[in-house]
Amino acid sequence: MNIAIVCYPTFGGSGVVATELGRALAKKGHQIHFISYNLPVRLEALNDPNIHYHEVNVPDYPLFKYQPYELALSSRLVDVVKIHKVDVLHVHYAIPHAYAAYMAKKMLLDNGIHIPIVTTLHGTDITLVGSHPFYRPAVTFSINHSDRVTAVSESLKEDTLRLFDINKKIEVIPNFIDIDRIKAKGKPCERSLLANKEEKIVTHISNFRPLKRILDVIAVFEGILPKVKSKLMMVGEGPEKSKAMEYVKNKSLQEHVLFLGNSNEIDKILCFSDLFILPSEKESFGLSALEAMAHGVPVISSNAGGIPEVNQHGVTGYLSNIGDTADMTQNALRLLENEKQHNLFKIQAQEQAQRFNINTIVSHYESSYVDAIASIQY
Numbered sequence: 001m002n003i004a005i006v007c008y009p010t011f012g013g014s015g016v017v018a019t020e021l022g023r024a025l026a027k028k029g030h031q032i033h034f035i036s037y038n039l040p041v042r043l044e045a046l047n048d049p050n051i052h053y054h055e056v057n058v059p060d061y062p063l064f065k066y067q068p069y070e071l072a073l074s075s076r077l078v079d080v081v082k083i084h085k086v087d088v089l090h091v092h093y094a095i096p097h098a099y100a101a102y103m104a105k106k107m108l109l110d111n112g113i114h115i116p117i118v119t120t121l122h123g124t125d126i127t128l129v130g131s132h133p134f135y136r137p138a139v140t141f142s143i144n145h146s147d148r149v150t151a152v153s154e155s156l157k158e159d160t161l162r163l164f165d166i167n168k169k170i171e172v173i174p175n176f177i178d179i180d181r182i183k184a185k186g187k188p189c190e191r192s193l194l195a196n197k198e199e200k201i202v203t204h205i206s207n208f209r210p211l212k213r214i215l216d217v218i219a220v221f222e223g224i225l226p227k228v229k230s231k232l233m234m235v236g237e238g239p240e241k242s243k244a245m246e247y248v249k250n251k252s253l254q255e256h257v258l259f260l261g262n263s264n265e266i267d268k269i270l271c272f273s274d275l276f277i278l279p280s281e282k283e284s285f286g287l288s289a290l291e292a293m294a295h296g297v298p299v300i301s302s303n304a305g306g307i308p309e310v311n312q313h314g315v316t317g318y319l320s321n322i323g324d325t326a327d328m329t330q331n332a333l334r335l336l337e338n339e340k341q342h343n344l345f346k347i348q349a350q351e352q353a354q355r356f357n358i359n360t361i362v363s364h365y366e367s368s369y370v371d372a373i374a375s376i377q378y
Contacts, residue, residue, distance in 0.1 A: 001369060002031045002085055004077065006101065007092040009038040014122040016287060017152070017175050018092045019043055024178070024362045026050035033080055037069070041264065054080050070100045077104035081115055088369045090118045091146075094126070095135060098142035116372035118365075119146035121170075123284025123305070126160050140164045147372040150365075153306030156284040171368065174309070175285045176361040177294045177353055182267065191272045194258075200230040200336055203273040203297070205266065205288040206280075208238025213302075215240075215247060216279040216325050218257065220300065223329030225256060228336045232257045233269055270295040274342070275332055278307065281322045286310045290356055293317075293349035298342065300332045310356070316349040 003025060007018035019040040022032040026048050034040055037056045058072045077100065080086060089104070091097035098119040108115050119142065126139070143149055143166055150173045151157040157170045195201050202221055206212040214234075221232045234244065234257060241259065248257045263269070270276075276292035278301040286307040289299045293310070299317035301307050313319040318331035335342045 001087045001366075001373075002033070003369060004033040004035055004080055004084075004086045004089050005092070006035045006073070006077070006089065006097045007040060009036045009040040014092045014120075014124075015040055017120075017122070018090075020176070020178060020358060021362065021365060022051065023048070024358050025366070028362070028366075031084070033084055033086060035073070035076060035080060041262075052084070070096045070103070073097070073100040074103040074107065077101060078107050081108055081113065082111070086115065088116050088118060088372055090120065090365070090369070092120050093122060093124075094119060094139045094142045098146055099138055102142060102145050114376045116147040116369075116376050117145075118148040118150065118368050118372050119143060120173075121149065121151045121156055121160055121284075123152070123156055123282070126156060126163065126284075136164065140166070144168055147375050148368045150368060152285045153309050155306040155309065159284075159305075171364075173361060173364045173368070174356055175287045175290060176356045176358040177290050179294060179354060179357045180359070182294050194233065194269070194272055195231040196229075198229050200224075200228055200274040201233060201272055202230055202275045202277060202332075203233040203235065203269060203292065204277050205235040205269075205291070206238070206278075208236050208240045208244070210240055211280055211282045212238075212240065213279045213281055213323070214244045216323065216328075217277050218244060218247060218251075218253070219325040220277055220279065220328045220332060221257070222251070222253070223325070224332050224336065225253075227333055230256070230274075230336070233273070234259045235261070235263055235266070235269060237262050266291060267295070270297055273297045275300060275336060276317075277328070277332070278302070278311075279320075279322070279325070279328060280304050280307070283307050289317075290353060294353035296346040296350045298335055298345040298349050300328050300335075310352075312348075312352060316345060316352045 005018050005022045008015045026032045033052045035054045056073050056076045058069050089101050091101045101117045105115050149168045149170045151170050152175045157172050204217045276297045276299045278289050283305040290310050299311045301311050302322045303319040311317045320327040
């Protein structure tokens with residue numbers, strides 16, 4: 001199949017999932033066309049003949065206060081579909097991508113081209129953007145006019161049906177991890193680059209938005225530090241980073257907490273991590289937690305959204321109520337101070353991650369594409 005994938009090119013979960021899915025589909029022989037305003041970060045280099053990138057250029061017109069990205073994206077989609085004879089559009093995020101895809105679909109109909117749309121909901125487009133009264137009609141319209149709709153967790157599906165008047169079936173296809181890629185890399189770094197031999201490595205990875213509760217991560221680490229020598233790796237960029245850095249400075253924790261920024265070297269950090277902390281108040285799936293588990297890292301998390309579908313309480317880590325940093329700290333110490341228990345959870349985390357292996361998940365998307373193409377009425 002010729003498949004066009006529309007996504008954000010950033011470090012966020014939706015962009016990572018879209019990129020990894022495209023790479024996996026390309027390995028199976030499909031022609032994949034990524035369409036975005038920048039090269040997706042996980043593509044690194046276009047060294048696969050089955051992967052193509054088409055940039056969306058937004059002309060800067062003084063007439064507009066805000067440049068019309070949706071209009072530019074719709075026009076680019078029309079061009080790519082025509083030139084490359086695309087079979088299906090797979091858009092990640094209802095707004096603006098599904099909305100732009102629908103406009104492209106209508107423009108293509110004037111040329112006798114019928115293109116199906118598969119829309120994958122990731123979370124923010126539903127729980128934050130979509131739930132705002134100003135955007136709700138557009139989100140509802142975009143979902144209901146998609147040919148197939150998928151959500152990355154049961155929790156997100158339930159939120160979508162609760163918040164919007166949806167008349168489309170929503171299929172849950174969970175996020176995934178490339179287990180084979182992780183196994184092939186082995187141990188890619190020296191542990192001493194991150195921490196001393198006697199120190200445990202605690203990690204958090206996110207986009208540092210308020211809903212990630214960054215200060216809760218540090219509060220849990222503060223409870224760990226007096227009892228277990230450790231370092232905290234804070235990976236990512238976002239609006240809460242400066243506040244977190246100021247807090248660390250005021251608490252004189254600089255030698256124990258490292259802010260590493262956005263990174264394409266996640267494997268090099270997780271391969272030696274001992275614990276992963278994810279105290280989010282909203283999380284449609286928890287992809288960063290799954291990545292940690294695939295490396296054998298137990299997870300201390302909130303019980304928000306889709307996280308319990310990934311992190312099994314008492315098996316791969318522990319779940320706590322949102323904001324209960326005391327309970328999270330106690331659970332973290334329960335593992336870090338008990339080597340036998342910790343090693344068991346490491347094994348169980350990897351076993352749980354196998355359930356989300358991309359080799360199993362990708363076929364579900366292929367079936368959605370086939371169904372969407374078959375559903376088009378000529």
